[in-house]
Amino acid sequence: MDPESIRRALADITSEQDPTFKHLKLASVVSAVFREKGVELVVVGGSAIEIYTEGAYVSGDLDLCVIASTVELSARTRQILMAPFEARGGPRSWQVAGAYVDLLAGFENLATTPLRRIEGPWGTVVLCPIEELIVERVLVSHYPGDYPPARECARKLLAAALLDEVETDWAEVRRLANAPAYANWPEVKALIDEQAEALQIRSSGDSDA
Numbered sequence: 001m002d003p004e005s006i007r008r009a010l011a012d013i014t015s016e017q018d019p020t021f022k023h024l025k026l027a028s029v030v031s032a033v034f035r036e037k038g039v040e041l042v043v044v045g046g047s048a049i050e051i052y053t054e055g056a057y058v059s060g061d062l063d064l065c066v067i068a069s070t071v072e073l074s075a076r077t078r079q080i081l082m083a084p085f086e087a088r089g090g091p092r093s094w095q096v097a098g099a100y101v102d103l104l105a106g107f108e109n110l111a112t113t114p115l116r117r118i119e120g121p122w123g124t125v126v127l128c129p130i131e132e133l134i135v136e137r138v139l140v141s142h143y144p145g146d147y148p149p150a151r152e153c154a155r156k157l158l159a160a161a162l163l164d165e166v167e168t169d170w171a172e173v174r175r176l177a178n179a180p181a182y183a184n185w186p187e188v189k190a191l192i193d194e195q196a197e198a199l200q201i202r203s204s205g206d207s208d209a
Helices: 003-015 019-036 045-052 075-085 130-142 148-162 170-178 185-199
Strands: 039-043 062-069 093-096 099-106 116-120 123-127
Touching (some): 003 075, 019 075, 019 099, 019 116, 019 123, 045 062, 045 123, 045 130, 075 093, 170 185
Parallel strands (some): 039 123, 062 099
8 A cells, every 4th residue: 555545544544433443444454554565464352353243342452463474573573564554652552543453473263264354445354263252252251260341242242143144153163162272162052042042043052053
C-alpha cells in the first residue's frame, strides 16, 4: 500500500465508532502492509472471537500472531513495519488510530481445520480457527480456577457456532478437547449442551454429532 492509501485508511479507522469494525479494518490494513513485507499475520484470541461473534464479545485491543515471515522480526524491524501507521509505543504493543495493536509470538495452532479468511476493506484478514478458540476459552474458564469472563466469552462464541453463523467442525472441537494439550471434553460438552438448551436447539455435543 502506498503512503496516501495508508493515510486514508487510518483516517477511516480513526473515525470508526463501532469497535468491531474498527478492529477488523485495522487488522485488514496492518495485515496488508506486513504481507507486502513478507510477514503473514493471523488474528487470535479475543480479537478473533470479536470478529466471529460480530461484536457480541468486544475485545480491548487487536491481537495478532505471526504465521510465517521471510524477515527476522527484531525489535527494530517491528518498529519499522509499524512506522507507516504513525504508531506509538512498541516493540510489541502500539497505539494506532485510536486502538491498540499487540503483536504476539509465533502462532500456535493444533486445529486441523483451515485458517479462516475474510475480506477486509484493504485486504484479507486471517483468523484463528473457531474450533481451537472454543476449546481454548473453555479451558481458560476452568483452569487454574473458575474465570467467569472466559466462560461468558466461550458462551457467545458457541452461540454463533450453534446458530450456524460461523461454520464449525464439531468433530474437530471434540478431537481438540480430547487431545492431551486441552483434555477438557467434559467441560466443553457441558457448555455446548448448556448453550444449546438456552437457544432451544439441538446440541452439537451429542454423541452422534
